[in-house]
Amino acid sequence: xxxxLSIKNxxxxxxxxxxxxxxxxxxxxxxxxxxxxxxxxxGLIMGKRADTKSLLNEENKCIVEASFSLxxxxxxxxxxxxxxxxxEELIIRRxxxxxxxxxxxxxxxxxxxxxxxxxxxxxxxxHQQFDNLxxxxxxxxxxxxxxxxxxxxxxxxxRGIYKAFKSNKIILNDLIERSQNASKESDFIRFQxxxxxxxxxxxxxxxxxxxxxxxxxxAEDIKSGINTATLLLHENDDSILSQLKTIRNNLEPFQxxxxxxxxxxxxxxxxxxxxxxxxxxxxxxxxxxxxxPERINEIQNRLDLIxxxxxxxxxxxxxxLINLEQNFSAQLKGFGDISExxxxxxxxxxxxxAQLEKIAAQLSKERKIQGPKFSKKVEKLLSELGMPNAxxxxxxxxxxxxxxxxxxxxxxxxxxNKGGKFQAIRDVASGGxxxxxxxxxxxxxxxxxxxxxxxxxxxxxxxxxxxxxxMGGIIKNLANKHQxxxxxxxxxxxxxxxxxxxxxxKDEKGQTxxxxxxxxxxxxxxxxATMLSKKPPSDSAIENAKELLNG
Numbered sequence: 001x002x003x004x005l006s007i008k009n010x011x012x013x014x015x016x017x018x019x020x021x022x023x024x025x026x027x028x029x030x031x032x033x034x035x036x037x038x039x040x041x042x043g044l045i046m047g048k049r050a051d052t053k054s055l056l057n058e059e060n061k062c063i064v065e066a067s068f069s070l071x072x073x074x075x076x077x078x079x080x081x082x083x084x085x086x087x088e089e090l091i092i093r094r095x096x097x098x099x100x101x102x103x104x105x106x107x108x109x110x111x112x113x114x115x116x117x118x119x120x121x122x123x124x125x126x127h128q129q130f131d132n133l134x135x136x137x138x139x140x141x142x143x144x145x146x147x148x149x150x151x152x153x154x155x156x157x158x159r160g161i162y163k164a165f166k167s168n169k170i171i172l173n174d175l176i177e178r179s180q181n182a183s184k185e186s187d188f189i190r191f192q193x194x195x196x197x198x199x200x201x202x203x204x205x206x207x208x209x210x211x212x213x214x215x216x217x218x219a220e221d222i223k224s225g226i227n228t229a230t231l232l233l234h235e236n237d238d239s240i241l242s243q244l245k246t247i248r249n250n251l252e253p254f255q256x257x258x259x260x261x262x263x264x265x266x267x268x269x270x271x272x273x274x275x276x277x278x279x280x281x282x283x284x285x286x287x288x289x290x291x292x293p294e295r296i297n298e299i300q301n302r303l304d305l306i307x308x309x310x311x312x313x314x315x316x317x318x319x320x321l322i323n324l325e326q327n328f329s330a331q332l333k334g335f336g337d338i339s340e341x342x343x344x345x346x347x348x349x350x351x352x353x354a355q356l357e358k359i360a361a362q363l364s365k366e367r368k369i370q371g372p373k374f375s376k377k378v379e380k381l382l383s384e385l386g387m388p389n390a391x392x393x394x395x396x397x398x399x400x401x402x403x404x405x406x407x408x409x410x411x412x413x414x415x416x417n418k419g420g421k422f423q424a425i426r427d428v429a430s431g432g433x434x435x436x437x438x439x440x441x442x443x444x445x446x447x448x449x450x451x452x453x454x455x456x457x458x459x460x461x462x463x464x465x466x467x468x469x470x471m472g473g474i475i476k477n478l479a480n481k482h483q484x485x486x487x488x489x490x491x492x493x494x495x496x497x498x499x500x501x502x503x504x505x506k507d508e509k510g511q512t513x514x515x516x517x518x519x520x521x522x523x524x525x526x527x528x529a530t531m532l533s534k535k536p537p538s539d540s541a542i543e544n545a546k547e548l549l550n551g
Contacts, residue, residue, distance in 0.1 A: 010041055457487045501516055
């Protein structure tokens with residue numbers, strides 16, 4: 001609900017604030033007083049592009065601000081989706097700088113015009129005679145019939161299943177595509193797996209082979225070095241051990257003569273023991289070393305295979321190759337499971353489709369019951385609005401395939417005169433006819449459908465007298481369920497106001513400014529009387545105005 005509109009420095013408005021009633025707000029005023037300017041300001045709130053020509057004072061910026069109550073609106077998901085702070089009291093602000101730069105704000109957060117347009121579509125529904133109104137829209141027509149048919153719960157259930165149904169179809173298509181590529185892909189994986197399996201890799205194999213290869217390639221050098229060491233240690237006549245034993249024998253008789261000699265004797269004896277052990281070890285190593293070109297070649301071939309597999313699969317270790325082998329094996333097993341998964345998914349989709357078709361048939365039945373009832377109500381209201389020969393039919397056709405709303409295509413077909421041919425509303429109805437048709441349909445659906453604030457701009461043009469009075473009654477009835485703002489030149493329509501807002505111009509300081517005023521009961525009588533006759537109004541016009549208000 002629109003609660004307040006504030007305008008500064010816009011067109012011929014220096015500054016004004018309008019507080020709106022939650023029901024029927026009627027706006028009247030002389031031609032040129034600024035009623036259309038108010039709509040222009042509302043257009044900025046709805047995300048229309050700004051123009052610096054709109055500035056009253058070109059040195060100051062223009063600010064248009066609208067406050068809304070969101071208590072009955074389900075807009076929290078919208079605010080969450082766009083990362084906006086939610087509050088039940090919403091403020092939308094537009095600013096136009098003298099430089100031409102325009103900015104938009106939602107609760108003081110800067111937003112783009114596209115987002116503002118999307119948000120305001122949930123808050124304001126502006127009807128002007130030659131607008132391309134939503135009554136033309138097939139989707140709105142379907143929503144309208146569903147609202148009257150009470151299909152909300154059934155539709156909610158249907159859409160939940162339909163969402164899962166669409167998701168499953170995407171999954172199935174992906175599975176089928178994978179299945180079609182599986183044969184070729186599995187052959188390739190099977191080849192790679194066979195190659196790795198045949199290699200019979202073990203986790204520590206590479207490091208062991210590289211160590212053995214290094215030892216074998218150095219075998220001759222190692223053997224030569226050990227031979228020399230063995231000769232020097234104990235095999236030569238003057239070997240180190242032979243000389244040490246001679247030293248030991250020479251020192252042995254004197255070891256008891258002093259602690260120092262005893263210590264030297266023990267050190268020599270220990271050295272003999274250690275070197276004798278080292279000589280034995282060298283002899284053992286020399287006897288074990290065997291230079292084998294065949295083994296070297298065998299190791300090199302094995303390492304070449306490992307290096308080749310590592311390079312091919314872009315890994316650095318045998319452990320990674322073994323892990324890859326296990327993954328290939330799991331993938332091949334997965335290929336075997338795909339056909340079973342496809343079958344299960346197809347059965348699930350078939351079950352969901354059967355459910356959807358059953359619910360769609362139920363929806364269609366309710367729509368086809370509601371269509372003729374709705375047509376009769378619309379025709380009755382149109383007759384009251386001076387269109388006694390107007391006819392509306394709700395054409396419902398079955399679609400070949402179900403969609404997000406069932407399997408119906410709904411189109412409102414209209415003819416304004418006898419002998420005319422039913423056609424789509426967009427192709428046959430005039431501006432005035434569309435305005436009355438829109439008013440009639442929204443009046444009928446008002447209690448069943450959540451509608452935004454409805455703004456009617458002179459939709460009563462071309463009607464007067466009893467027809468205008470009935471139009472006012474229809475608007476009043478609509479406003480009992482939804483906030484309505486109606487700009488009118490008709491006193492009969494204006495007489496139904498819950499709040500009568502008068503727009504007028506005043507010359508101030510060499511400048512013409514637009515002002516607004518919410519009229520009192522006495523002021524309303526005078527304004528209605530002026531609309532009925534002239535300014536100042538005649539006594540009879542005043543009496544007529546009183547009758548309208550009391551009626």
